Amino acid sequence: MPIAVLLITDRPEQSVKLERLLSLWGPCDVVDLHRPMKGGQAPSRLLVSDVDLSNRGAVEAVRDRLAEHRRKGMPLLCLLRDRSARLATQANAIGASAILPADLPTKALLDEIGRILDPGGMRPMQRQFMAASAAVADLLTAASEGGPLPVTAVEGSVEAINRAADDRDLGAWLDMVWNHDDATYQHCLLVAGLAAAFAHALGFPESARKLVTSAAVLHDIGKARVPLAILHKSGKLTVEEFEILREHPQTGYEMLLRQGAFAREVVEAARSHHEYLDGSGYPQGLKANEIPDIVRMITICDIYAALIERRSYKAPMAPDEAFAVLVAMGPKLDADLLRAFRAVVLPG
Structure with a gap:
């Protein structure tokens, strides 16, 4: 079954809840930033980054993992653990379509993702x-x-x-x-x-x-x-x-x-x-x-x-x-x- 969402994370052991939430929009594939990238399927709906962007090496790694998908215009949601302007700049530099706090309440996160995927609004x-x-x-x-x-x-x-x-x-x-x-x-x-x-x-x-x-x-x-x-x-x-x-x-x-x-x-x-x-x-x-x-x-x-x-x-x-x-x-x-x-x- 084609995947709908690709989640890139540097804390896979803590990503179970996030993965389950993203699965609302179809199969979600999780990529561990610290492990070699396998040749998986391209997502059909959304890219999500849950990575500590205060680390320059992590920024470069995320940019590398996302490059092919971003060229195809896939929307990218960056979840930031620090709401500083510096991290927002880093997120924008890797092509973020939207930036949200990583600790955003569950309902607010789902509402924001819904707006990204369906700008016309939900029924x-x-x-x-x-x-x-x-x-x-x-x-x-x-x-x-x-x-x-x-x-x-x-x-x-x-x-x-x-x-x-x-x-x-x-x-x-x-x-x-x-x-x-x-x-x-x-x-x-x-x-x-x-x-x-x-x-x-x-x-x-x-x-x-x-x-x-x-x-x-x-x-x-x-x-x-x-x-x-x-x-x-x-x-x-x-x-x-x-x-x-x-x-x-x-x-x-x-x-x-x-x-x-x-x-x-x-x-x-x-x-x-x-x-x-x-x-x-x-x-x-x-x-x-x-x-x-x-x-x-x-x-x-x-x-x-x-x-x-x-x-x-x-x-x-x-x-x-x-x-x-x-x-x-x-x-x-x-x-x-x-x-x-x-x-x-x-x-x-």
């Missing part, structure tokens, strides 16, 4: 998607680093996703999510968009919609502690890797419970979204009435999202085929909720 749904993506980025970064989860980020993402659901254009939301190249972000935003549309279709009041969408945003938060090599593996997981992955519901539950800032239904959804009504799920093997309605909704959205996700190694399942898989699961899922979900994903 309301796009703005809501960017706001949700920025919040999810902050959320997953905090979770992976072991810090407290940013409650305001969660609330911001829920508000943006629910307002997008108000537009009743699930297809537009899915199209934007599918463009995201990071598997974890894509799945989180898919499930959240589906859950928000589901709650809206069921006529839930605003408070209940916030609860459902919050549960969807946070349902897989435990995956932030799963090694990326396992999450992004394209082949079949080993038995050991699968066991590590299966720990994410309990991990997420403990993270949310420990912080004490989230509703009980949201915390339970993180632990129980892989439970089935017939008792065949995990981690507790819950049955029937032991599984709350919100969890049942998230489980349906979670499975459906996994089936329609786009990956480099697999084609997405068509909506009618994915829904047929849910129906074939029979007593594992709530039949009444599944019938209601059909109108959400297969309208008409």
Whole structure:
């Protein structure tokens, strides 16, 4: 798949969040300034420099790496760690189209990149998607680093996703999510968009919609502690890797419970979204009435999202085929909720 964004950095170990954000616009390739340049593909949309330009050697190295792309007129965004006029001059000298502080808040950074790539302005749904993506980025970064989860980020993402659901254009939301190249972000935003549309279709009041969408945003938060090599593996997981992955519901539950800032239904959804009504799920093997309605909704959205996700190694399942898989699961899922979900994903 052609890359959309090329990120050149002198701190690759710290660039995971930035890489994930840039993946909103398609596949992002990361180049370590301190390693030999490999003959990779040319980006189709944007060049980004996250390099300390106070070092003259680094400036020359960046200039050398960018030369071919700049000749083709590719826009270049320079992220500066020091807002001095000297570094701004260095950025301009290597051909920067735009200069931004490296510590710019996530949402502001996404908005500025959106303006660079789409000078005509974003549609309301796009703005809501960017706001949700920025919040999810902050959320997953905090979770992976072991810090407290940013409650305001969660609330911001829920508000943006629910307002997008108000537009009743699930297809537009899915199209934007599918463009995201990071598997974890894509799945989180898919499930959240589906859950928000589901709650809206069921006529839930605003408070209940916030609860459902919050549960969807946070349902897989435990995956932030799963090694990326396992999450992004394209082949079949080993038995050991699968066991590590299966720990994410309990991990997420403990993270949310420990912080004490989230509703009980949201915390339970993180632990129980892989439970089935017939008792065949995990981690507790819950049955029937032991599984709350919100969890049942998230489980349906979670499975459906996994089936329609786009990956480099697999084609997405068509909506009618994915829904047929849910129906074939029979007593594992709530039949009444599944019938209601059909109108959400297969309208008409």
